[in-house]
Amino acid sequence: MEANALHDLTPAYALDALDPEDARAYEAHLARCERCRDELAALTEAAGALALATEAPPPPPDLRARILQEAQRERPNVVPMRPRRLVPLAAAAAVAACVAVALGIWAGSLSSKLDRRDAELARQQRVAAILATPGARTISFARGTLVVAKNGEAALVVHNLEAAPHGKTYEAWISAGGTPKAAGTFDGGGVVAVPLEGSVKPGASVLVTEERSGGVDTPTQKPFLSVRS
Amino acid sequence: MREYAAMARPFAHLSDEAVVALVARSDSEALAELYDRFGRVAYGLALRMLRDEKLAEDAVQEGFLTAWRNADRYMPERAKASTWLLTLVHRRAVDLVRREDRRRAEPLTERGEPAATESAEDDAWLRFERERVQAALRQLPDQQREALELAYYGGFTQSELAERLGQPVGTIKSRMFAGLARLRELLAEPNGETAWKPTHSTT
Numbered sequence A: 001m002e003a004n005a006l007h008d009l010t011p012a013y014a015l016d017a018l019d020p021e022d023a024r025a026y027e028a029h030l031a032r033c034e035r036c037r038d039e040l041a042a043l044t045e046a047a048g049a050l051a052l053a054t055e056a057p058p059p060p061p062d063l064r065a066r067i068l069q070e071a072q073r074e075r076p077n078v079v080p081m082r083p084r085r086l087v088p089l090a091a092a093a094a095v096a097a098c099v100a101v102a103l104g105i106w107a108g109s110l111s112s113k114l115d116r117r118d119a120e121l122a123r124q125q126r127v128a129a130i131l132a133t134p135g136a137r138t139i140s141f142a143r144g145t146l147v148v149a150k151n152g153e154a155a156l157v158v159h160n161l162e163a164a165p166h167g168k169t170y171e172a173w174i175s176a177g178g179t180p181k182a183a184g185t186f187d188g189g190g191v192v193a194v195p196l197e198g199s200v201k202p203g204a205s206v207l208v209t210e211e212r213s214g215g216v217d218t219p220t221q222k223p224f225l226s227v228r229s
Numbered sequence B: 001m002r003e004y005a006a007m008a009r010p011f012a013h014l015s016d017e018a019v020v021a022l023v024a025r026s027d028s029e030a031l032a033e034l035y036d037r038f039g040r041v042a043y044g045l046a047l048r049m050l051r052d053e054k055l056a057e058d059a060v061q062e063g064f065l066t067a068w069r070n071a072d073r074y075m076p077e078r079a080k081a082s083t084w085l086l087t088l089v090h091r092r093a094v095d096l097v098r099r100e101d102r103r104r105a106e107p108l109t110e111r112g113e114p115a116a117t118e119s120a121e122d123d124a125w126l127r128f129e130r131e132r133v134q135a136a137l138r139q140l141p142d143q144q145r146e147a148l149e150l151a152y153y154g155g156f157t158q159s160e161l162a163e164r165l166g167q168p169v170g171t172i173k174s175r176m177f178a179g180l181a182r183l184r185e186l187l188a189e190p191n192g193e194t195a196w197k198p199t200h201s202t203t
Helices: A003-007 A011-015 A020-030 A034-053 A062-074 A090-108 A114-132 B004-005 B015-024 B028-051 B053-073 B081-099 B123-136 B142-152 B158-166 B168-188
Strands: A138-141 A144-147 A153-157 A168-175 A181-186 A190-197 A204-214 A225-228
Touching: A003 A020, A003 A034, A011 A020, A011 A034, A011 A225, A011 B168, A020 A034, A020 B142, A034 B028, A034 B081, A034 B142, A034 B168, A062 B053, A090 A181, A138 A225, A153 A204, B004 B158, B015 B028, B015 B053, B015 B081, B028 B053, B053 B081, B123 B142, B123 B168, B142 B158, B142 B168, B158 B168
Parallel strands: none
Antiparallel strands: A138 A144, A144 A153, A153 A190, A168 A181, A168 A204, A204 A225
């Protein structure tokens, strides 16, 4: 198909009104044609508005749970806002808020900064951590941030950490002299925000080791991460 | 989900786009937030197209799972997050409506759809948007509106529309283009009531 004929497919593509063959040809063309990309973006906003014009009864209440369950099955949560073990809700909420605020700022300033997004994210996470827990101390280290609230509740934010290998997990520890105490496990991948179990007293260190899935009671590996509060 | 409830929707203050950024990082709570914002409108769209509750649920589920899988490809500079998500649901519904051959022959503009289900949960923002888009649609010339509705809600391809309406494909293309372009203008116009803003949207 000639380019001109392909340009003309933009409105139908925006409405999902092409047969599969034309849709494929158009998509191939789209990769090369900036004019069509711009026009498509504009027309898609208009087409998308048509979705809002419908009225219907609400979806069945269990649909939400089914979607979330299937999503979890396909790809387990790699940003555990809650650890598997019990943790004070306030700490979990504080960390969720840190990261949430950080990403909010981040997404707002995203355009054309994709390549710098991790640096940006790290900076804004620190800002966000301070915002989210007034009076909390934030200890930055090369790969993330440790946030310690006045009462010792703490959260560890690590970025660019690879997902733990199959059968393994990452485990955080609080070390205040003596045997480190287990402080929660996480699986890595992208940004990780873990509320730590236990209290981080001034001078204590937070360590992270790689352990077998499910975690262990005392570290068996050398920490690959160590942060002094 | 008890703990989740206790956290009182930690993402409530985020823009739609930021929620999608979290979904891209495999945060299932962000996916839940996205569903809480758009599940209802997605289902309304799918039900209107498919006229079958089970098929509509399938379309919504597949649309959200596609979002879950592909959120890292979402480009905020290209589309609003809501548009992106609803496009995914729409595409699934189009696939289903074609496969099940559920495309209907009767006109698609209906007045008799059940507004009786309106509840307190029906988000005021959605109601506002619905009325705004419906008003804009009413302002389109009949032929343009017909082309948009049959294509978008009916799932007809442009060639099927041409045949059905007894017009050359070129005419259908022009009507679609003119209809969408005009709709876009109409929706961009301030209408004196826009003081109302959703708390979670950046737009």
